[in-house]
Each structure stands twice: as C-alpha cells, then as structure tokens.
Amino acid sequence: MDLALNLQLEELSIVETYIADHRFGLHVLFEPEPNQEELERTLEAVILRYEARAALLTCTGCESLFTRYQSFKAPCDLHYYCRECLANLFEYTIGDESLYPPKCCDQEIVFDNVKTLLDDKLVARYADKKIEYDTEPDKRTCCCGSNCKTFVPETNVQDEVATCPDCGKTTCTICKEAAHRGDCPKDEDTQSLLELADKEGWQRCYNTKCHRVIALTTGSNHITCVCGAQFCYVCGARWRTCSCPQFTEEYLLAGVTRPRNAGYRLYQPPQE
Incomplete structure (x- = not known):
C-alpha cells in the first residue's frame, strides 16, 4: 500500500509541475491567453498515463508492478502473481511434495488453468x-537403479514389472527390487493362496501371463485353462509332456472323497 501511495503522490507532483510549465510556455508564446484546446489535450494525456500507472497490479511473490495481462489472479481473488513467480510455485512443488498442489490462501491453483502461462518444459x-x-505412496514404484530412482507410471507396468522410462531397467512392483521371474516372495497374498493350494491338492496354470490356481472337482487330469493353456492336473506340466495318468478314478465320480495323487506336485514358475 505504501508503495502504491508513493507512486500516486509522485505522479501527481509530476502532473502539477508539467501543467504549470506548459501553461507558462504557452503564456509566453501565445500571450495573453494560452491555447485552451492544447492544454486540455495535454492534461488528458497526463491523466491517461496516471490511470494506467494506477491500474498496475502488485505481484504477491516479488512485489513488482505488472499489468493485468502480465499477471495471474490467484483463485482466492486477493492476490496476483507475475509469470515468473507463478512458474516458481510449480518449480518448487516439483522438488517438494509437501507443497503439492500449489496453493494461494489454501486454495489450489489448478494446473490446467495456468499451463498456457508456463514454459513448455516446465509444463512437461x-x-x-x-x-x-497423484499415485498413493504405497502403490508407487521407482526404478531400482541406484543412480536413477525415477518414478515409473502405471502405463509402464505390465504383469507386476515396471520398466523405467529413463534408463529402461525393470523393477518388481511388489518387492521394489530388480524384476525377477516367478512369484515374488514378498507377495503375502499369493504365498497364502499357494500354501492353501498345495494343502488341498489344487493345481496352477504354467502360463506366465496367467498362473491361475485351479481346483478340479470332476473330470480327467487334462486341464484346459481359461487362458488356453493345457496342462496336467497332477504335476502341472504341459499336457502330454509327463507320464502322469490321464485319469484319476476318484475324480471321475461325483460325491466321493478325492485323495491326493501320489505324484502330485504344485507347479512352481521358474525363478531367476
């Protein structure tokens, strides 16, 4: 407020001096009366300059004066930011999540509303x-590379393997270590299911993009999974690649107890 008041007083002083000097000059040149029309034009021009100066806005960040077209009005309707200070708000947020999203007076500055005021590189x-x-912290996966640690977006994740968009390294989304084949030992839900499957004598699809657990109630040991893979219910191997019996008598009859086959083993994906 003090700065604006001082500017106004300074401008008024300049106006008064300018008018006085102009009147004196006109009086000397065109005595006895100055040209009234010229005086009015001069006064109008000075007033326009004064009004333009009075219309300048003060940036909340750097306190410099800017026109309305050179500044951004915050959603709180109380403050304005020049483009440089607005860019700084978003730049600081990139380096400090506690500042996300950028705000003024606890009101969010919506990114989509200011993108056209920011540099293209900063926008990207x-x-x-x-x-x-915007991703929940416990669901984020960062590159396992010791010199990278780049966040991997969901679009770069497939089958629980995250591929870094910067260095190309692959990371397991469960244990956050380097990607590996087979079940992740830190996947507690999967481990619990496999323990139950082994106890009940269920089998698991060998297809790396499936690995469904299947419980046979009635039928032969020839299993066709919903993914299309065919395998042996006894050992889990691809169909016709093992010596297991094609039928287990108890599984051909409904309503009878089905003992575990002597050759049963739950399929385990290869590990690396």
Whole structure:
C-alpha cells in the first residue's frame, strides 16, 4: 500500500509541475491567453498515463508492478502473481511434495488453468510429477537403479514389472527390487493362496501371463485353462509332456472323497 501511495503522490507532483510549465510556455508564446484546446489535450494525456500507472497490479511473490495481462489472479481473488513467480510455485512443488498442489490462501491453483502461462518444459516436467504425486505412496514404484530412482507410471507396468522410462531397467512392483521371474516372495497374498493350494491338492496354470490356481472337482487330469493353456492336473506340466495318468478314478465320480495323487506336485514358475 505504501508503495502504491508513493507512486500516486509522485505522479501527481509530476502532473502539477508539467501543467504549470506548459501553461507558462504557452503564456509566453501565445500571450495573453494560452491555447485552451492544447492544454486540455495535454492534461488528458497526463491523466491517461496516471490511470494506467494506477491500474498496475502488485505481484504477491516479488512485489513488482505488472499489468493485468502480465499477471495471474490467484483463485482466492486477493492476490496476483507475475509469470515468473507463478512458474516458481510449480518449480518448487516439483522438488517438494509437501507443497503439492500449489496453493494461494489454501486454495489450489489448478494446473490446467495456468499451463498456457508456463514454459513448455516446465509444463512437461510438472505433468510427470503430478502423476507421481497423484499415485498413493504405497502403490508407487521407482526404478531400482541406484543412480536413477525415477518414478515409473502405471502405463509402464505390465504383469507386476515396471520398466523405467529413463534408463529402461525393470523393477518388481511388489518387492521394489530388480524384476525377477516367478512369484515374488514378498507377495503375502499369493504365498497364502499357494500354501492353501498345495494343502488341498489344487493345481496352477504354467502360463506366465496367467498362473491361475485351479481346483478340479470332476473330470480327467487334462486341464484346459481359461487362458488356453493345457496342462496336467497332477504335476502341472504341459499336457502330454509327463507320464502322469490321464485319469484319476476318484475324480471321475461325483460325491466321493478325492485323495491326493501320489505324484502330485504344485507347479512352481521358474525363478531367476
């Protein structure tokens, strides 16, 4: 407020001096009366300059003066930011999640509303960071590379393997270590299911993109999974690649107790 008041007083002083000097000059040149029309035009021009100066807005960040077209009005309707300070708000947020999302007076500055006021490179970097911040912390996967640690978006995750968009390394989304084949030992839900399957004598599909657990109630040991894979219910091997019996008598009859086959073993995906 003090700065604006001082500017106004300074401008008024300049106006008064300018008018006085102009009147004196006109009086000397066109005595005895100055040109009234010229005086009015001069006064109008000065007033326009004064009004333009009075219309300048103060940036909340750097306290510099800017026109309305050079600044951004915050959603709180109380503060304005020049483009440089607005960019700084988003730049700081990229480096500090506690500042996300950028706010003014506890009201969010919506990214989509200011993208046209920001540099293209900053827009791209913030857009990537926004995806990371919008992902729940326990569901985030960062590259396992010791010199990378880049966040891997969901679009780069397939079958619980995250591929880093920067260095290309693959990371297990469960244990957060380097990607590996087979079941992740830190996947507690899968481990519990496999323990139950082994206890009940169920079998598991060998297809790396499936691995469903299947319980046979009635029928032969020839299993065709919903994914299309065919395998032996006794040992889990691809169909016709093992010496297990094609039928187990108890599984051909309904309503009888089905003992575990002597050759039963639950299929285990290869590990690396």
